[in-house]
Amino acid sequence: MSEAGGRKLISIVVPVYNEEGNIFPLHEAVTAVFAPLADRYDHEFVFTDNHSEDRTFAELTALAARDSRVRVFRFSRNFGFQRSIYTGYIKARGDAAVQIDCDLQDPPELIVEFIRTWEAGSQIVYGVRRARKEGLVITAVRKVFYRLIDLLSEDRLPLDAGDFRLVDRRVLDVLRRITDDKPYLRGTLATLGFVQKGIPYDRAGRVRGESKFSLRDLFGLALDGILAHSTVxxxxxxxxxxxxxxxxxxxxxxxxxxxxxxxxxxxxxxxxxxxxxxxxxxxxxxxxxxxxxxxxxxxxxxxRRPLTIIAESIDASGARATDATRATDATRATGATSSDAEQGTASIRPPGGAVTDATFPVPGDHHIVDVATRDR
Known part of the structure; x- marks a missing residue:
């Protein structure tokens, strides 16, 4: 939330999977964007690591040691891209959250325009891709995908809008009460109402690494989008x-x-x-x-299985979540009584570790289980 000095906090949500070469470049690019805004805005990084198989988590650990604004949440396995974003939104502390991919295909400089539009009254500001440097086949498939979902959906969804967006705190609080097992955030956010505005931009090509999103994944995302928002x-x-x-x-x-x-x-x-x-x-x-x-x-x-399980985390506070803390968080998120929240706790034994108390889903608790917080 807003800092004591009156500055607003912007959470930068970054889902990652096998992005070891992009961690530090993204951090530097986003930090440079916020440097001229330091008198009005502070920012934090919320990295959700989808159980990367390379040195991504090691790079995030090194980055967190250098910058106290970096928070890292590593999942026990790969839970999927949409769930990774969802968890980042739930963990975000800011007055607004900006989700950006780690590969720098979405320009960090556009965050300034997002914030300006947000300050002008929009609660959701999303990027609309005018052009993208991809193969003709994948570009055509994506265009068909967006238009098919819009055609079959009972709600109007923005065309050519990805997950590069800014979301206001009020919208984040609403998301805390939504417990879709297969979240399709583009559609969910579009159906919530609020003041929304699209900002057109040109999407760059990848400089490092390769896309983790195959045609099969795109088909699965399209299926989730259609079934989540249509009975057609x-x-x-x-x-x-x-x-x-x-x-x-x-x-x-x-x-x-x-x-x-x-x-x-x-x-x-x-x-x-x-x-x-x-x-x-x-x-x-x-x-x-x-x-x-x-x-x-x-x-x-x-x-009611967990959407994600956080096996390891690095947080600037260095504080481990306790049963009382989790119960309070669940109560605050749902409006339930303390006893209701306490009924959502159970024991989990991490591999090779001691029994750890963790919160299982209660209504509005988002099916996110956090079994480890790693001190700095």
């Missing part, structure tokens, strides 16, 4: 079933009329019968699959 696929199943039923009924009537009045019979042929049967089976399988996707998401949601 279910309605398609209903409408298609209705159309097939009507067509079948009309066909039966036509056959009966032709048989009675004209002596006509249905043309014989194994191929025709086989095609009709296969078409029927294919439609059934397709729409059962769609229904299964929705049912599967309901099943995952009611299981």
């Amino acid at each position: 696929p279910l309605r398609m199943a209903t409408y298609t079933g209705l159309a097939v039923s009507v067509t079948t009924f009309l066909g039966i009537i036509g056959y009966v009329v032709g048989r009675i009045f004209f002596g006509a019979s249905w043309p014989l042929g194994f191929a025709t019968t086989t095609v009709l049967i296969l078409l029927s089976l294919s439609l059934n399988a397709l729409f059962l699959g769609i229904i299964g996707e929705y049912v599967g998401r309901i099943y995952q949601q009611v299981r």
